[in-house]
Amino acid sequence: RKEVEQDPGPFNVPEGATVAFNCTYSNSASQSFFWYRQDCRKEPKLLMSVYSSGNEDGRFTAQLNRASQYISLLIRDSKLSDSATYLCVVMNTGFQKLVFGTGTRLLVSP
Amino acid sequence: GAGVSQSPSNKVTEKGKDVELRCDPISGHTALYWYRQSLGQGLEFLIYFQGNSAPDKSGLPSDRFSAERTGGSVSTLTIQRTQQEDSAVYLCASSFDGSYGYTFGSGTRLTVV
Numbered sequence: 001r002k003e004v005e006q007d008p009g010p011f012n013v014p015e016g017a018t019v020a021f022n023c024t025y026s027n028s029a030s031q032s033f034f035w036y037r038q039d040c041r042k043e044p045k046l047l048m049s050v051y052s053s054g055n056e057d058g059r060f061t062a063q064l065n066r067a068s069q070y071i072s073l074l075i076r077d078s079k080l081s082d083s084a085t086y087l088c089v090v091m092n093t094g095f096q097k098l099v100f101g102t103g104t105r106l107l108v109s110p
Numbered sequence: 111g112a113g114v115s116q117s118p119s120n121k122v123t124e125k126g127k128d129v130e131l132r133c134d135p136i137s138g139h140t141a142l143y144w145y146r147q148s149l150g151q152g153l154e155f156l157i158y159f160q161g162n163s164a165p166d167k168s169g170l171p172s173d174r175f176s177a178e179r180t181g182g183s184v185s186t187l188t189i190q191r192t193q194q195e196d197s198a199v200y201l202c203a204s205s206f207d208g209s210y211g212y213t214f215g216s217g218t219r220l221t222v223v
Binding site: 045 | 169201212
């Protein structure tokens with residue numbers, strides 16, 4: 001079983017739609033959580049951290065459920081420019097390295 | 111510099127040759143990471159440097175792979191006797207202290223022919 005699992009998609013949504021991705025992680029000692037965005041043939045870029053209380057950044061909302069060991073990302077009012085692969089990322093206690101999921105691909109169409 | 115700089119951006123090499131990939135992290139960042147990403151795959155951890163501590167080499171796939179970080183700044187990833195399965199994008203990232211805010215370079219696309 002992979003340490004971080006994501007639905008690879010693709011998720012095809014029209015502009016303006018709301019879309020949500022989930023991610024599960026297997027290590028209960030995981031301490032930090034992030035969503036990264038990766039455009040085709042580009043490097044990953046930090047989208048947002050995920051806090052226990054949930055957090056929002058504009059159209060993006062991230063949530064963490066430690067009991068069920070999953071993380072979610074909600075995108076409201078999707079834009080064409082949101083088309084990318086969204087990577088769920090976990091950092092485990094004491095290891096100081098990021099463990100990446102394989103990503104969920106989002107395609108937003110006109 | 112303002113970001114993480116990697117060179118070369120592209121490298122084509124013949125099977126069996128050695129290659130060196132360079133990473134210049136953001137100034138002041140003590141943590142430096144190497145990952146690789148094969149076509150259509152997720153990021154695979156290779157090695158992690160934090161300050162003067164011994165590096166975490168647990169992700170290096172074989173003894174053909176090695177990395178060093180000189181003076182706590184620039185890092186070089188060396189692959190000896192390259193194989194076709196080494197073809198991938200090699201990404202370097204740095205972080206202020208290893209706990210938050212990793213910034214990636216644009217990567218080196220390695221093709222072994």
